[in-house]
Amino acid sequence: MPDRLRARLSSLSSHGFLSPDQWRRRVLFWTGAVIVGLAAVLFAQAADWAFAGFRAMASHGWWVPFLLTPATFALLSWLTQGALKATRGSGIPQAIAALKVEEDPFRERLLALRVAVGKMGLTLAALLGGASVGREGPTVHVGAGLLYSLGRRFGFDDPTSAGRFILAGSAAGLAAAFNTPLAGVVFAIEEMSGTFEHRMSGTLLTAVIIAGVVSLGILGNYSYFGIIAADLPLGRAWLAVLLTGVVGGLAGGLFARLIIPSARGFRGVMGRLRGRQPVVFAAACGLALVLLSLMSANGLYGTGYAQAQAILQGHSDTGPLFGVLKFLGNIASSWAGIPGGIFSPALAVGAGLGENVAHLLPGANTQAVVLLGMAAYLSGVTQAPLTASVISLELTANHAMALPILAACLLARAVSSVLCPVPVYKALANALIDAHEASKRDVSGSVAGQGEPGSTDDQDLHQNGAIRND
Structure with missing residues (x-):
């Protein structure tokens, strides 16, 4: 074997494709x-x-x-x-x-x-x-x-x-x-x-x-919300892009703003209440969810998947206030601090808001407007327009809506950032990091004889000004 080839194989085995590590x-x-x-x-x-x-x-x-x-x-x-x-x-x-x-x-x-x-x-x-x-x-x-x-x-x-x-x-x-x-x-x-x-x-x-x-x-090979064969021809129907982008951005940015912990204003008051009696506060949030559900035809419980699917497929009986009520129900669950995500509930809120917008545009395809509302609200909450666009397209196996969905998501992201300058997941991650750094400083101060180390509690994230860009 030539030396050059042997050296090449040795290099591949040590660092390249053939490396055991x-x-x-x-x-x-x-x-x-x-x-x-x-x-x-x-x-x-x-x-x-x-x-x-x-x-x-x-x-x-x-x-x-x-x-x-x-x-x-x-x-x-x-x-x-x-x-x-x-x-x-x-x-x-x-x-x-x-x-x-x-x-x-x-x-x-x-x-x-x-x-x-x-x-x-x-x-x-x-x-x-x-x-x-x-x-x-x-x-x-x-x-x-x-x-x-x-x-x-x-x-x-x-x-x-x-x-x-x-x-x-x-x-x-x-x-x-x-x-x-x-x-x-x-x-x-x-x-x-x-x-x-x-x-x-x-x-x-x-x-x-x-x-x-x-x-x-x-x-199996399924679409989360079924196959939605809706489109939005270029023209007057594209007013739906503008409306859903603005509504989704405003509502999504407000939701993100309300669930991000802060030491100031209304969120600061809620954080202090939760910090003093977290279990009682969580029970009150649960009661609020039940009371809100009484105003909705099918309730606000769970992921909202069934309601979103029904709205998207045009046979929903959730009522005209479902989007707003689900929005409030999601806030109650988020404030309680219990385990659970916001993706599916956000899609349900977006479907409800999209249905409301569709009533203002009788000439547009209702399914298309609802789909735009779902994508735009998700983009407004997360401020991740590409992720929201791709998720919405893959969930419905609809590629004809790619351009209007992307446009609505980009607009929603821009509008949302006015209300909530820091994306919600980044802000919450920063809160965890800041609390960790504060705990390290407290430990260092204790070692130096400056006092006892403080505890890093989740409640601190709601009270110590952990969000830097609030």
């Missing part, structure tokens, strides 16, 4: 993606069963939610006061924060295997109690935690490698949760990391594809 990493990514896909499918099925359980209990009388929902909110608030504190909220801010802070104790606290398992269990408990929450954000958290734990278990615990496992797990989780592989990739680029490292591209794509194939193999 690289192959071990790839096998772990592929195995982890399969696990994330299976977990997402199991989570989706269990979420449906949990909410069906709530519906069965609620069917025994109008009074059942008055007892069940506030009690569930209070119990979840109490359970998440200690070791399961990281399970609160949607889970996407935790994954983003862990990606930004390359410290093992911080990442372990947010993404440990017990947190991933607890996230699934407590989110299911929230749906069993009728909370207005989704499972997609928690699936992202679970995916990040599973791949992170798997990488650490097999020796890939350096900060850079761990970050790649977190990113791939997050993207695979979203792809499997919605059965939308392309949305998983866009989400990783736009929302999670903000960049796309060249060396990471193949690994990330492979993980997303594998997780998507697992979901596809078990659940």
Whole structure:
């Protein structure tokens, strides 16, 4: 064998395609993606069963939610006061924060295997109690935690490698949760990391594809909301783009503004109330959700998937106020601090608002306007227009609406940023990071003889001015 060829093979074995270390990493990514896909499918099925359980209990009388929902909110608030504190909220801010802070104790606290398992269990408990929450954000958290734990278990615990496992797990989780592989990739680029490292591209794509194939193999080739054959011809009908973009942006930006913790104004007052009596405050939020549900024909409980699908397919009896009421119900669930995401509930709000806008445009295709409302509101909440556009297109298997949806999402993002300058997931992640840094400073001050170390509690995020750009 020529020396040059031998040297080339040696180089490939040590650092390139044939490297044993690289192959071990790839096998772990592929195995982890399969696990994330299976977990997402199991989570989706269990979420449906949990909410069906709530519906069965609620069917025994109008009074059942008055007892069940506030009690569930209070119990979840109490359970998440200690070791399961990281399970609160949607889970996407935790994954983003862990990606930004390359410290093992911080990442372990947010993404440990017990947190991933607890996230699934407590989110299911929230749906069993009728909370207005989704499972997609928690699936992202679970995916990040599973791949992170798997990488650490097999020796890939350096900060850079761990970050790649977190990113791939997050993207695979979203792809499997919605059965939308392309949305998983866009989400990783736009929302999670903000960049796309060249060396990471193949690994990330492979993980997303594998997780998507697992979901596809078990659940079949389906669209989340069914196949929606709607279009929006260029012309007067495009007024719907302007209206849904502005309405979705304003409503989405207001929602994000209200759920981001602050030390000032109305949110500061709510944060202090929650900080003093978190369990009682959570029960009050549950009661508010029940009272709001009495004003809606089908209630505001659960993910809102069924209502959004009915509105989108044109046979809904939710009533004209569903979008506004679901908006308020989502705020009540978010303020309670219980585990659960905002993706599916946001799509339900957007569908309701889109239906309202459609009544103002009798010449436009109602399904098309509702779809625009869903995408625009999701973009307004997350300020991630590409992710919102791709999710909306993949959820409905509709490519004819690509341009109007993208236009509405970009407009909604611009309008939302006026009300909420910092995207909601980034702001919540910053709050976690700031609380972590404050805790480190307190510990350093204690070591230096300047006092006792302070505790980093989730309530502090609502009281200590953790959001830098508020």
